[in-house]
Amino acid sequence: MQMKQTYIIGVLGVLILITGLIAPVSAYSLLFFNPSVVESNPGEQPAIDLIMEGCDAGISGYALYLTLDNPYVASFGEISFPSWVSMNKVEHINSSTILIQGADLGNQVEPALSISNLAKVNIHALTAGYATLSVEPVIIDDDRNGRYDPVSKTASIVISGAGPSPMIPATR
Amino acid sequence: MLIAAVWGGAQAEQGSETYVPGEVIVKYADIGSGTAVASVASSLNAEIGAETIYTDEVMGVKGMQVVKVPDTTSVPDAVQFFKSNEHVVYAEPNYVTNLPAPLGNSENTVQGLDSETPGMTIPNDPDFDIQWGLYNTLNSSAGRADISAPEAWNISTGSSDVIVAVIDSGVDYNHEDLAENCLSGFDFVNFDEDPMDDNGHGTHCAGTISAVTDNSIGIAGVSWNSKILPVKVFDATGVSNTALEIMGIVYAEEQGADIISCSWGSHIYSEALKETIDSTNALFVCSAGNDGYDNDEIPYYPAGYNSANIISVGASDEFDMLTWFSNYGAVSVDLLAPGEDIYSTLPGDYGFMDGTSMSVPFVSGTAALIKSEKPGYDAGQIKNLILNSVDQKFWLNTTCVTGGRLNAYKPLSLVLPLNAEFKAEPATGTIPLNVQFVDMSSGEPETWHWTFGDGFESTLQNPTHLYMKPGKYSITLTISKEGLSSVAEKENFIHVKPPYQPVKAFPNKDGGFYPDPTDADDDGLFEDINGNGWLEYEDPKLLFDQILFAMKEEPIGQFDFDKSGFIGFGDVVKLYQMV
Numbered sequence: 092m093q094m095k096q097t098y099i100i101g102v103l104g105v106l107i108l109i110t111g112l113i114a115p116v117s118a119y120s121l122l123f124f125n126p127s128v129v130e131s132n133p134g135e136q137p138a139i140d141l142i143m144e145g146c147d148a149g150i151s152g153y154a155l156y157l158t159l160d161n162p163y164v165a166s167f168g169e170i171s172f173p174s175w176v177s178m179n180k181v182e183h184i185n186s187s188t189i190l191i192q193g194a195d196l197g198n199q200v201e202p203a204l205s206i207s208n209l210a211k212v213n214i215h216a217l218t219a220g221y222a223t224l225s226v227e228p229v230i231i232d233d234d235r236n237g238r239y240d241p242v243s244k245t246a247s248i249v250i251s252g253a254g255p256s257p258m259i260p261a262t263r
Numbered sequence: 264m265l266i267a268a269v270w271g272g273a274q275a276e277q278g279s280e281t282y283v284p285g286e287v288i289v290k291y292a293d294i295g296s297g298t299a300v301a302s303v304a305s306s307l308n309a310e311i312g313a314e315t316i317y318t319d320e321v322m323g324v325k326g327m328q329v330v331k332v333p334d335t336t337s338v339p340d341a342v343q344f345f346k347s348n349e350h351v352v353y354a355e356p357n358y359v360t361n362l363p364a365p366l367g368n369s370e371n372t373v374q375g376l377d378s379e380t381p382g383m384t385i386p387n388d389p390d391f392d393i394q395w396g397l398y399n400t401l402n403s404s405a406g407r408a409d410i411s412a413p414e415a416w417n418i419s420t421g422s423s424d425v426i427v428a429v430i431d432s433g434v435d436y437n438h439e440d441l442a443e444n445c446l447s448g449f450d451f452v453n454f455d456e457d458p459m460d461d462n463g464h465g466t467h468c469a470g471t472i473s474a475v476t477d478n479s480i481g482i483a484g485v486s487w488n489s490k491i492l493p494v495k496v497f498d499a500t501g502v503s504n505t506a507l508e509i510m511g512i513v514y515a516e517e518q519g520a521d522i523i524s525c526s527w528g529s530h531i532y533s534e535a536l537k538e539t540i541d542s543t544n545a546l547f548v549c550s551a552g553n554d555g556y557d558n559d560e561i562p563y564y565p566a567g568y569n570s571a572n573i574i575s576v577g578a579s580d581e582f583d584m585l586t587w588f589s590n591y592g593a594v595s596v597d598l599l600a601p602g603e604d605i606y607s608t609l610p611g612d613y614g615f616m617d618g619t620s621m622s623v624p625f626v627s628g629t630a631a632l633i634k635s636e637k638p639g640y641d642a643g644q645i646k647n648l649i650l651n652s653v654d655q656k657f658w659l660n661t662t663c664v665t666g667g668r669l670n671a672y673k674p675l676s677l678v679l680p681l682n683a684e685f686k687a688e689p690a691t692g693t694i695p696l697n698v699q700f701v702d703m704s705s706g707e708p709e710t711w712h713w714t715f716g717d718g719f720e721s722t723l724q725n726p727t728h729l730y731m732k733p734g735k736y737s738i739t740l741t742i743s744k745e746g747l748s749s750v751a752e753k754e755n756f757i758h759v760k761p762p763y764q765p766v767k768a769f770p771n772k773d774g775g776f777y778p779d780p781t782d783a784d785d786d787g788l789f790e791d792i793n794g795n796g797w798l799e800y801e802d803p804k805l806l807f808d809q810i811l812f813a814m815k816e817e818p819i820g821q822f823d824f825d826k827s828g829f830i831g832f833g834d835v836v837k838l839y840q841m842v
Contacts, residue, residue: 151836152807152810152832152833178803178804178807180808194835194839195832195836196836230832232831234833236825236826236827236833238831
């Protein structure tokens with residue numbers, strides 16, 4: 092009986108894995124951070140890449156809100172852009188949110204590129220604690236007169252220090 | 264003054280047959296009835312012992328007679344005698360005219376007709392390829408130097424209603440390549456109705472004018488279907504005189520000749536001949552002469568008469584140069600036409616000849632083509648049309664009035680041909696835009712075919728069309744008539760703008776606003792984002808910076824540069840590319 096349950100769970104797992112491998116390629120686009128978990132110490136400035144996956148129709152430009160939900164623990168440092176972002180803008184909305192924009196004037200992110208760096212986010216590690224870095228897309232336009240509607244994932248910022256280590260919540 | 268000068272010259276040449284011995288042309292004033300003229304003439308003739316050879320009835324010119332004076336009276340004395348009478352308008356010797364002596368046969372140059380281009384009509388006559396004056400393929404790199412006959416024939420090959428009188432040595436009316444186009448003419452040398460050519464000059468001229476063409480025989484003529492009226496006034500040796508020429512002209516006029524081709528002349532001014540030409544409605548095409556002289560200094564007649572219905576023609580060669588023999592004149596020669604190595608008909612044969620005599624038929628034939636298409640045009644109109652549409656060459660400026668060589672196609676293209684043209688009202692506006700198209704074509708087209716640029720078409724003459732989508736539309740109108748067609752195309756002629764909605768000024772960094780965006784090129788798109796009046800890098804940059812504002816506040820139509828249907832970064836990229 093135990094063997095049979097293990098077998099069924101194993102088959103389901105393989106199916107889920109296969110489904111997971113196939114679906115992202117054609118079904119959706121994804122915004123995520125790399126790394127998704129950043130451990131740092133106060134005073135350091137770790138960098139996190141914001142990446143878009145599934146930009147199969149190219150990218151003409153984007154506008155995204157980035158939010159650090161605990162400005163006492165971490166704040167935004169310099170935002171840098173890859174070379175294809177030939178026109179860019181960073182606007183501080185409030186103490187925890189910035190708007191970043193980029194445009195591909197040179198048509199460098201052409202259709203058929205499935206993954207692309209959008210920006211590199213530097214974080215000021217202020218004090219021990221935990222913060223979540225999230226991205227909210229406003230518009231991401233492709234090169235074919237279309238618009239993406241991506242799923243986005245957060246990143247966890249863990250600043251080590253005196254006291255108990257913060258517990259990391261599950262990623263959304 | 265001029266008469267006296269010419270008269271002096273004639274006296275000096277009396278022994279070399281400048282005029283017909285003993286003959287005088289006398290023109291009496293209109294003194295009432297013919298009886299009165301006859302009475303005066305009879306009295307004067309009796310007084311000097313002269314007898315009438317041609318009465319004014321024979322001459323066909325009221326009051327004009329040709330008399331023969333006794334051998335005991337010199338022609339100059341007789342002329343003075345008649346001129347001294349108050350009823351005589353003028354009197355002059357009956358001048359002799361000689362056809363130009365042959366300038367030698369030319370090389371038989373065979374061309375290859377492999378460079379036919381669209382818009383040409385090439386006949387099947389086997390010797391057409393050696394008629395460089397009609398279509399010169401040998402010299403194409405330096406310009407063809409021909410009269411563009413194939414292009415002209417694409418418009419007209421002439422009408423059988425048009426009559427070209429060839430006043431010359433007669434015409435071989437039995438020639439295989441002429442017979443069909445020859446009318447019955449007259450022989451004033453022998454005074455009979457058989458104008459057979461016993462010299463060859465007239466037949467050569469007639470062939471260039473109107474040889475039967477596209478008949479797989481011989482040569483092509485300039486005007487395929489026009490009729491040749493043979494009028495023989497030169498004898499077998501190429502000699503004529505003023506009286507015969509006048510009678511030939513009057514006869515041609517009576518027979519309804521539209522064009523009178525005169526490949527002859529002399530340096531002697533004849534008041535009688537000029538008056539006859541001036542009183543004729545036909546267009547006279549006359550040779551400038553083969554002396555290599557400047558006709559402005561040494562006039563040549565009848566080409567040099569100051570008459571509104573005369574075209575004076577010099578000779579050009581295959582390189583559009585004045586031929587070595589041709590007379591010229593910046594004032595007195597109107598234009599040049601091919602006159603060297605000209606291949607045409609000869610009595611019972613074909614052959615080459617050189618001379619301004621050979622240039623004249625090209626112009627006569629072209630005049631016939633024009634007359635065929637514009638029967639209502641008078642001599643002056645045809646003349647002006649031909650002279651105003653020559654192929655000008657700067658090196659010919661000093662050789663003739665027009666500084667150019669005959670082109671047969673251009674005058675036809677000006678008068679007859681279909682020339683598609685149209686207008687549209689309004690040509691610009693916002694959707695839905697109802698446009699009235701108006702046909703403004705010339706040439707009285709019979710069919711119309713419009714394309715409106717949006718996939719729709721019409722065959723009405725003046726259609727209306729409703730545009731429902733913004734954009735710029737190219738319009739074509741194709742008209743046709745009797746196998747001819749003409750196309751007018753106007754790119755981006757109709758501009759349909761999106762429905763207008765007010766645009767808002769973009770925010771600036773100081774909390775204020777830029778001036779309102781503008782549509783500088785009036786294409787319905789407001790490229791000038793910052794409203795400073797022109798398109799520059801700052802415009803896509805401002806649109807980029809304020810893309811969220813634009814998405815929220817601005818009308819899509821005026822900022823949708825990439826036609827995506829929404830405002831976004833695609834518009835930034837497109838606008839940047841437009842800078």
